[in-house]
Structure formats: structure tokens, C-alpha cells
Amino acid sequence: MRNSLTGIFFPFLLTLMFFFNDKSSNYKDYIIIIIFLGYLIFLYFKEKRYLMKYSYIIFYITTNILGVFIIEIGSFYLTELDIYSFKVNSLLLLVLVHVIFMETIRLLNRDNPIKDITFIDSSYILIGKRKINKLRVIELLLVIIFIMYLVLFLNVANKPFFLVQLDRFLYQEQYLSNLEEKIGNSFLYLSPLISIYLYKTKSKKVYLLLGIVSLYFFWIGHKFSFFLNMCYIVFLPYLWYGSYKILNNILRKSMLLIVVLIIIISFQSSIVYKRDFNENAEYLKMRLAQQGQLWWATYSVTKEGDNNIDKLDDELRTFYKFSNSKEEIYNSGIYKIMKLTTPYDIFLRKVDDKNSRYAYSTQASIYYYFKASGLIIFSLFTAFFFYLITKKLTESIVNINIVEAILYARLWLIFGRVLMQSDFNKLFSVEVLFILLILMILKLIKRNYVTNKKIIKQTQLPLIRQSSNNLKYKIAEKHL
Secondary structure, X not given: OHHHHHHHHHHHHHHHHHHOOXXXXXXXXXXXXXXXXXXXXXXXXXXXXXXXXXXXXXXHHHHHHHHHHHHHOOOOEEOOOOEEOOOOOOHHHHHHHHHHHHHHHHHHOOOOHHHHOOOOOOOEEEEOOEEEEHHHHHHHHHHHHHHHHHHHHHHHOOOOHHHHOOOHHHHHHHHOOHHHHHHHHHHHHHHHHHHHHHHHHOOOXXXXXXXXXXXXXXXXXXXXXXXXXXXXXXXXXXXXXXXHHHHHHHHHHHHHHHHHHHHHHHHHHHHHHOOOHHHHHHHHHHHHHHOOHHHHHHHHHHOXXXXXXXXXXXXXXXXXXXXXXXXXXXXXXXXXXXXXXXOHHHHHHHHHHOOOOOOOOHHHHHHHHHHHHHHHHHHHHHHHHHHHHHHHHHHHHHOOOHHHHHXXXXXXXXXXXXXXHOOHHHHOOHHHHHHHHHHHHHHHHHHHHHHHHHHHHHHHHHHHHHHHHHHHHHHHHHHO
């Protein structure tokens, strides 16, 4: 209980910072960032399991905050926005809503972790009177996936991104077929299978699969987010139920992974864009700033105006449709924020020529429509749903519920993009309705199965008791 109260102290401190009126100097931003770092230190020493459970989203939140911080404290040229940064005091509100989001999840997660989940023996699939071991099925699927990605790698082995000197978007356009793209995009939804197999068997054979998959995605130009997503899902059960020794080991290896990924980014930057060491260092700083630039820019152009709820129709038009026109897409989600803050020629080069987009726009989108009060409410609601989806994903992995694990992985990835990339149309879509429908049907089937099992046990119990009593009488007669 004491830790719960200690955590609440940090958003309270941040709220007090709104009463400091000095907006011209940077000392206020330094105090804000110290409060946030103090919060992370508190989590590390007092809530390490929570910190590790939600390390993925906490990591990205931290990059978003640090990106805004380095923009706010100096005049910094933002190439994607074609503007030098200036002070707009956008950091405080962003840190407050992120800490509210994290604190909401922490308070939801405050129970004993072992009580968070019901462990069910579901190691077998029943088909008539036959029982099929699920782990054997998963093992076969993983072998197929390994062969598939080995073939994919062999197809591109002679044309790595660092020889053809293309980033992943242009590489995908020029060298990958539609089928290869779809297979590549589907891997993260299948990664719970690896998680199940590793957690249940402790077999190190899965690292061979992870190795070939990682090599393939590196070869075609992927840098950061894919590898973080993959590792997080694969090791999710350990983050929730591993010992503190395991957690510390994962934390050390995660730090090493981040260093390796930064080296990969620098390597790609040197090869594809011909940057030297100093230019690489500047690029890494720029890349971090890009995590916060859309929030900073949106705040700077909209902070004095009213909300834009009347323009929410631009988002609603994209909901629950099988396809959207380019105009509808560009007037909604992250693209709307990009158009709001970016010179139009740069916007077109980014989305049309490079088939790419910027990073971390969700808080900017919500602020644009609903201002600060709406952003706080959004943080509270999304924290609850992110907690629930992550918990259900972990539960389905631990209980070897194969279909549920894949579906919850898809939901988790969609919701993650809602939290960071303003992909609201992905959440309010026919696909998500279909996923929820299947999950409801599976839950009803499981509930019906459990109920029938209880009824059978209850009907068999008197027979068992009677058989036991008869046996006692026979033993007694024999002794007489």
C-alpha cells in the first residue's frame, strides 16, 4: 500500500509544476525531467516487476518524453518539420499524462502477480476420444516457420540492404513480393507460439528460429521496433512470472539489446546515407527528437486555440470500413498531424515517395481534438485496456491457448499503434470486431466445456462413493 501512495506522489508533483510561471528559462524543464527520472528510479527499486511487465510501453514513453525535452531546451533543427525548435513549454503536460497512464496501470497491477492469472491444464487438444499434445503441434508449426524464413532469407541473401543501400521501405518496394511482405508482417502475430514453447519446454532450439528471423529482418533493413516487439512478446511470461533473478537477467540483456540496436541503426545510417561518426551522433540525437517532434509542433500551433471536436468526423469516416481512400487516410490519424505540422512538399515526399510516416503522434492527435482534459481522460481509459489486453495475452500464452494467444497478440499490436501512431481506424475496424467475436465464441465454448466437466464429476461422485463403500464392506467381510 505504501508503494501505491508513493507512486501517486509523482503526478501530484507534476501538477504543482503548473503553478510555476517562469516560461522563458529551461530550469522548469530540467525539474520536470528530474521528476520523471525519479519516477523511473522509484519503479526500478520498488516496483521492478511492474517495470519489467510493461517495459515495452514504458521504454517508448521515455523516448517520447526525452525527444520533447531535447527539443525544448535548445534551438534544434528538425529536418522532417523544416524548422528550428523554440520554447513552447510543451513538456509538462506530456509528462503528466504519461505518468497518469503508467500509474493507472501500476495501480491496476498492484495485486500479487501469481493471483493475476488462473493456470489451467490445457496441454492437450481433445478430438473425439483422442488427445493431441499442443506442444507437439506448436513444435511442428515452429519447424514450418523456420523453413519458411530460411527460404525468405536465401531469396535475399545476395542483396542485403547495406549493399543495395536502401532503407526498409524502398527495399520492400523493390525486392519483396506481396506474398513475402505478408509473411514478414505476420511473424509478430505468430511469436506467441515461440513464447509458449520456450516457456513450457525451456528448449534453446527456439533461439535458432529467432536467429534466422532476426537475420532476415536485419538483412532487409529493419532497425528497432520489430526486434523490440518480438523480444517482448517472446519473453512476456518470464516478465510476469519469472523470479527476480530472471528479471534482472532479462533487464541486463535488454540493455545490451538496446545498445546493439543503436549500433545497427548507426551502421545502417553509415552505409545507406554515408554519414561519418559526428553525423551519426547528430542523427541519433535527431532520431530521438523525432519521437517528440509531433507533440511539440502540435502543441505550439494549437495551444492558444479551442478544441477541434467539430473536425472529429475526419476520424469517424475511416472507422469500420474495409478500405479508405487516400484522401480519407491523409485527413485522419497520424497523417492529419503530419499535415498540420509539416510543409506539404515534405509531407508528400515522406508518405508518397518513401511510403513512410513519422513517429509518436497519438497524444498530439488527442490534444488537437480534445485539449488537456480529453488527453487525461484518454490516458486513463487506454491504460485500463492496455493492461487488460497485455494480461490476457500473457494468460493465453501461459495456458497454451494457441488461437487466443495469436488473436491477443494481434490486438496488442493494434492497440500499441493506437497508443503511439494514432491508428484509431485500426482499432475501430471490422477486423477487431471479428477478433472479439472469435474470442467471445472461444470463451463460451470453454465455459460450456468446464460446466459439462463439472456435471460429469458431480454425477460420477455418488458412484465413486458407492464403489468405495462396497470395497470397504468386502474388505471387512474378508477379515471376518
